[in-house]
Amino acid sequence: MLPFDFNYFKPATLKEAVDLYRDLDQRGKKPMFFSGGTELITLGRIALTYTEAVIDIKDLPECKVMHVSNDQLLLGSTLTLTKIEEANLFPLLTKIASEVADHTARGKITLGGNICARIFYREAVLPFLLADSKVLIVGPEGKKMVPINEVFKEQLQLKKGEFLVQVATETRFIGAPFIGIKRRQQWDTGYPLITIAALKLGRELRVAISGLCPFPFRSKELEASLNSDKPVVSRIDEALSKLPTPILEDVEGSANYRLFVLRNLLSDIISAFGKS
Structure with a gap:
């Protein structure tokens, strides 16, 4: 159990999620984007994180993609590590993801959750750094696709109200x-x-x-x-x-x-x- 209560929101679109965050932040609710919830539960129990409003993005269609298009592999940020491992579309990522935590935890930990986590391991980012992948980020200023090696400096540099939507990797790196x-x-x-x-x-x-x-x-x-x-x-x-x-x-x-x-x-x- 978490030692605090919070309101739960489940937006239907990326824009709705961003607008919700802005509104809740202006009301002092300390909103948090939520996909798998493992970090919120873990850190919330030991008073290292706090929120009065959770915005659940795990079912947003753009965050669940997993396919190859125009010589690029697109992976949504709310895919669990287990789903990525089972699909095995990026063998190096499969290898790295399959050794994060244990099998039960990997069924809940999401790709974006691991990359953006506060815990310092964040192993899932390693293959993307090597493959010069690009990340799709959405926030108050709209969508932007940027090279991960430009925005991952010790951690993914997200501005207030932004969240990771997808990671795109050229197939030439995957093989x-x-x-x-x-x-x-x-x-x-x-x-x-x-x-x-x-x-x-x-x-x-x-x-x-x-x-x-x-x-x-x-x-x-x-x-x-x-x-x-x-x-x-x-x-x-x-x-x-x-x-x-x-x-x-x-x-x-x-x-x-x-x-x-x-x-x-x-x-x-x-x-x-x-x-x-």
Whole structure:
């Protein structure tokens, strides 16, 4: 049970959802867009979030799409990770999504909920960062389609009253060779230590990482080091010198241990892609 009451709204259109948010915000209701509800329930129980009005967007048609159109895969933000996994239209995303939480939770966690969550793992964003995907966002200023690498800076940069509608990915990225690895320190279903996703496009290796820092990221500077002609050890040393900060240090693992795990993961990926 949540320790507070709230009003529930279920708009029929994107515009109605945006207008509802503006009206409720002006009335001081601290409105929240809602799709799966896992974060609201989890954080609400420990007093880390609060709302007096929930706007349920999970059944808006634009937020439920899942199809290929004009060489682009369109995925709605309110699709559950289970639905995405079962459809398997983006194998790297399937691999990453299939290891988020447990099976029961994945049936409730949505794509947009994971990408926009306050918890720092947000693994589902990794394949989209690698594939130069675009995100469709709607808000008071209307709709906008923008590259995810321009608006995901530690988190998806949404303005007040905006929400994620869809993610669009070119099919040429979907068929590229990939690797997705999750490392946990203690057990199969515990919180991840590090999750790494990698794509190989021609001779170019791309990597995106979650769990190392308090946010998921893709670093082109790191990739440039990994794709150089230097010996593997030198490439990895140089790549590690270009990591963002801070490196996480918590009960899951120390900063030094995380760096040790990442070093070995990068070595394994380079070897698997034949770039040694």
